[in-house]
Amino acid sequence: MNIHFIAIGGSAMHNLALALHYKGYKITGSDDVIFEPSKSRLSAQGLCPDTFGWFPEKITTDLDAVILGMHAKPDNPELAKAKELGVKIYSYPEFIYEQSKFKTRVVIGGSHGKTTITSMILHVLHYHDIDVDYMVGAQLEGFDTMVKLTEDNDFIVLEGDEYLSSPIDRRPKFHLYRPNIALLSGIAWDHINVFPTFENYVEQFKIFTDSIVEGGSITYNEEDKVVAEVVEASENQIRKIPYQTPAFTVEDGVTYLETPEGAMPIEVFGRHNLNNLAGAKWICQHMGVDEDDFYEAIASFKGASKRLDKLAEKNNSVIYKDFAHAPSKVNATLTAVREQFPTRKVIACLELHTYSSLNATFLKEYQNTLDNTDVAVVFFSPEAVKIKQLDTVTAAQIEEAFNRKDLIVFTSPEEFKAYLFNLNLENTALLLMSSGNYGGLDFEEVKTLVK
Template identity: 50%
Template sequence: MNLHFIAIGGSAMHSLALALSTREGTRVTGSDDAIFEPSRSHLAAAGLLPEAEGWFPDRIHAALDAVVLGMHARKNNPELLRAQELGIPVYSYPEFVQKACEAQTRVVVGGSHGKTTTTSMLLHVLQYWDRLPDYLVGAQVPGLAASVRLQGQGDWAVFEGDEYLASPLDPRPKFHLYKAHIGLITGMAWDHVNVFESQESYSDAFRGFLASMEPGGTLLYFEEDEDLAALVLADTSPLRKIPYRVPQHRHDGTQWYWITSMGEVPMSVMGRHNLANAEGARWLAQEMGVQEADFYEAIASFQGAQRRLERLAQSPRRDVYLDFAHAPSKVAATTAAFSESFGSRPVWGLLELHTFSSLNPAFLPGYAGSLQGLDRALVLFDPDAVAHKNLPPLAPEAVLAAFGPGVEVFTDAMALKELIERESPDELNLLIMSSGNLGGWDVRSWALEFV
């Protein structure tokens, strides 16, 4: 099969291209107008890096079996127009993945928060017992060679399902296109306001997910999310529906324990939200034939996925963690877990507002109280990023008013870095939450020096 990727440099797109390039009989090419690290190095190592950046219609030819279209491309992309002219099938990323795994039982994990960690936990357990299926996950997971594996073999395929749009040509949420046999929804807190203008339109994406599932399938859902529970209970799709909750647990100030019928399981991850994620993964593993005792044995060694409460550096006096949290529900859950997990040692938290939603004045009130529990709460945003996204100007005073008292707001990443270095106590646990690049601040290297 000959495949061409338009916008091959994206995080998900380049991972899919790499996975497919290892399949026997498959040839992969691609184009993009800008390719950044780590995609650039990964593609180069596999011999897939385009010779030049840009769009080249002559790369689209009749010998291609399909074109995979990334979200970064536009409807008037010259390569896309050429493919349409030649009648070559054009697929979105999720549409192609579903087609590649059409004969397998598809497990899809969706939700506004926790989907990456829940998927990673499930894959960790399956890998532990040498039962790793085809999969797609949105982060690097310790023990897994890549974030995508599509060998087209075996009975199962596990996908992290995103509610964002599939492609410039297809406005359906991505997770609709996987046509899940088994689905799990971790929560439903409004996000992506540039696409979903209201809570109701966001909820419609999840109603659509239920409708997209294979008839007779199984849906697991986090019933402590009242809006999600009400949506599921009102749904009439022919599905088997199973609720789950945060499981029984205890916390001794530094260590979290899952209390099970088979004894206590010491967890290597922190927080109620991660216990909920683990409970969801347990139900999925059970649906896939993993015995309960085997699940508990494996989950105890799960260290977390990249940028999900990932420890960057540690010393006897300081720890630095990095998390991808950016939406209010994610920030609140991550902050709560972090602030509860280190005994009496001071905890500081830094949140970068970077996404379209988080920089939107209409969305900001959702962050009220989300940084509670921190001894010092620091919020960073870049006014240039606001202008680049064509959003109304955002004043630091507006950010402060939205988050509430006790929060400090900064617009210069380097000034914030210097403040942390200058004013940090000798003993400190620091949480950095960002889905951006912190104004070019290389926190991975910095953390090693800071501790």
């Protein structure tokens, strides 16, 4: 097939382009800007556009399909040309479904935990040399790409994102996959720019549950009240399998999972990660991996990329970076670090970086999320607020929203960096939570803080 990507440089898009290239498809693409590592990875396979920009002449009737990325705008000139010529246009999830409609589709959904659970499942399958197709939202150790598509594999494991499918398709991605086997990890309001009310957001997960094929199954986190209500109220003719956090202990900074064979040390930690592990175990069992084999494999799982990444550790000092930005994720990540290091001082630095987190109305959702830390720091860029065309957010509003009088708020990258590099990290766990980089912070340099 001859496929053209509009906005080929995105994290998901470039991985799909690489996967189809490896499958033998002819791939072309365009974008107005491509950052690393996408640029180098595309260039290595001869797929990076020679010139950045949009070129309608690239769209011809020789194309079998165009795949439209979220980064493109609805009035994109290449998209207009594809419509004019009648070339088949797919969103990313539509094309994934098209490639997997004759496979058993395993879809992992939820506001939080879905990347980690998907990563755990793929780690276990890879450990036991079980080959499956997949699409996951993080780069995994031992995997060349975040997407794999074949003609032969029976299963495909998909991370089910609830965000929009494309600039011209406002349906959440996970509505399009029609799972045979599904998991729902948690529901906590996010993406306020798309789902303006909590009720509207929850409705998307009801639609997801009802989209599971008849006779399929959903494994769900019964400890999440909203998840339990959504799944148990569904009249879809599917099996409903609840899971909960397994028993575990923490000793000297090591987490031990209780198994039928006794306590087993694992690399990941935190109650939310153990909860994720329980869900992953059920899904692996649905895919033919027995319990003993699951435990053997999961012991070596070190975590999904950008999720509690250990930047540096020495003696009694440790630094973690985590992708957490939504309120539920911030709370879960901070609780995990506190439980893992109960005798250490915990310093938590959160960057408000996303549209939702910088929205003055949504800020109240962060109330008390930083309570479980000795020192709480929030960084945000007033410039980012302007770029996102949001109402002005003040330090006073943030202090009130988090409901913490000793909250330290920075708006200057230079002042935040100076604060960070003057910290004494003796007997301390430093947690940096952001989907950004605090206005240009060099994380390699941050590693030197541990002496």
